[in-house]
Amino acid sequence: FFIFCEEKAKTNIQTPAIEVGIISLKEESIPLQQELSGRVKAKLISEVRPQINGIITKQLFTEGSFVKEGEILYQIDSATYQASFFQAKASLESAKVDAKNAKIKSQRYEELLKFDGTSKQDADDAKAVYLQAEALVEEKKANLESAKIDLERTNIKAPISGYISISSVTKGALISANQTEALATIRDTSSVYVDVSQSNTQLLALRKLLSQKNIQKGNTEVSLTLSDGSIYEHKGELQLQEIAVDENTGSVTLRALFPNEKGILLPGMFVKATVQGAINTKAFLLPQQAVSRDAKANPIITLLKEDNSIIKQMITIERAIGNRWLVSAGINNNDKIIIEGLNKINEKSKVNPIDVSSKYIENK
Numbered sequence: 001f002f003i004f005c006e007e008k009a010k011t012n013i014q015t016p017a018i019e020v021g022i023i024s025l026k027e028e029s030i031p032l033q034q035e036l037s038g039r040v041k042a043k044l045i046s047e048v049r050p051q052i053n054g055i056i057t058k059q060l061f062t063e064g065s066f067v068k069e070g071e072i073l074y075q076i077d078s079a080t081y082q083a084s085f086f087q088a089k090a091s092l093e094s095a096k097v098d099a100k101n102a103k104i105k106s107q108r109y110e111e112l113l114k115f116d117g118t119s120k121q122d123a124d125d126a127k128a129v130y131l132q133a134e135a136l137v138e139e140k141k142a143n144l145e146s147a148k149i150d151l152e153r154t155n156i157k158a159p160i161s162g163y164i165s166i167s168s169v170t171k172g173a174l175i176s177a178n179q180t181e182a183l184a185t186i187r188d189t190s191s192v193y194v195d196v197s198q199s200n201t202q203l204l205a206l207r208k209l210l211s212q213k214n215i216q217k218g219n220t221e222v223s224l225t226l227s228d229g230s231i232y233e234h235k236g237e238l239q240l241q242e243i244a245v246d247e248n249t250g251s252v253t254l255r256a257l258f259p260n261e262k263g264i265l266l267p268g269m270f271v272k273a274t275v276q277g278a279i280n281t282k283a284f285l286l287p288q289q290a291v292s293r294d295a296k297a298n299p300i301i302t303l304l305k306e307d308n309s310i311i312k313q314m315i316t317i318e319r320a321i322g323n324r325w326l327v328s329a330g331i332n333n334n335d336k337i338i339i340e341g342l343n344k345i346n347e348k349s350k351v352n353p354i355d356v357s358s359k360y361i362e363n364k
Helices: 002-012 079-114 120-152 200-210
Strands: 018-024 028-048 054-059 072-076 155-157 162-164 184-199 215-217 221-225 236-241 251-259 270-287 299-304 310-314 316-321 324-329 336-340 351-355
Touching: 028 162, 028 251, 028 316, 079 120, 184 236, 184 270, 221 251, 251 270, 270 316, 336 351
Parallel strands: 018 351
Antiparallel strands: 018 336, 028 184, 028 270, 054 072, 072 155, 162 184, 184 251, 215 270, 221 236, 221 270, 236 251, 270 324, 299 310, 299 336, 316 324
16 A cells, blocks of 8 residues: 555656746848948959150158059159240241231222222232132131140149049159050059958859748848958948959959948058848847757757747758848747757757747847
C-alpha cells in the first residue's frame, strides 16, 4: 500500500513550465538594398590648353588652389599679337576711307547720269568700285576681330571654376595651339559624381525581383561609406544607369550625384554606395537568434501555440539585413516566436512565455 501511494504521488508531479522569451512580428515594408563599389569623379573637368603659339611670361595662380571661371592663369608674350592688332586696325581705317571716297564718286556719277552727263557704263563701274570697297571694309573688320581674339588669347583664362592641378609648364616655356599636353587641369568638386558598378547578375536578379508580387521599385537615394568606414553626411541621388554592359567586366555603371561643399569627396577616391533597388511591401525582419537549422540545414523557427506548447515551423529566408533575416514566407502577423531559451526546450515542452520584443525589435 505504501509503495502504491508513493507511485501515485509521483505520477501527480507536474514538470514545471520552462521560461522562454518570445517576440511577435508584424508585416512591414522593407527596403532591399545593394552595396556597390565605386569611385568619385569630378562633375566638371577642364584641361587648360593654349589657343595660340607663344612664350609664357607669367603664371598667375597657385597650384592646388581654387580658381574662378574667367580668372587669368597664364600670360603669353603679346608683342607680336599687339602689333598684328594695330596693323589690322590701321588697315580697316584705310579701307573705310577708300570706301567713303568710292561712295562719293558713285553718288556723283548717279547724279550726272540723270542729266546724261556720263555714260551708264561709267556709273555702273563707279558703283562696282564702291561695293568692292564696302566688301573690303567688312573683310578688314573680320581681320581686326581675329587679331583682337588672338591678342585676348595671350591671357589664358580658367574655363570653369574649381581646383587647379600642378602646372606642366613654367615661365619661359614655348607653347603651341596644337600641343597635346595640357598646361593644367581644373576640377569642379563642389558636387561630384560617384560611378558604381553593378554586375549583370545583380541587374538580372533585381529585374526578376521587381516582377514579383509585393515588390516595388526603390527610390533614387544613395548613401556612401568612405574608405575609413565612416558614413558620408549627405545623401546622393541616382542620375542614370548605363544602357550597355561592359564587355570586359560584365557590369553596368550607375551614376549618382552628391553635394561636396566641404571637399571631402576627392576625384579617384574609392567608396561603397548603398542603393535601394526595391521595396518588399510585405515582409518580416527576424532576429537571427530566433532561427535554427534542421538536419537538412533548412531554416526553422519555434512558434508558441495557444496552450503554451511549441511547434517547429520552416521559413523562407531571402537575405540578411544587418543582424536580422528578411523572411518572405513561413511567418504570419502576430505569430509568437521563441527567441530565448531555445536550448532548454523540445517539441514536448510546456513553456512560460515572456515577451522580450523590446530587446530585439527596433522601434519605428
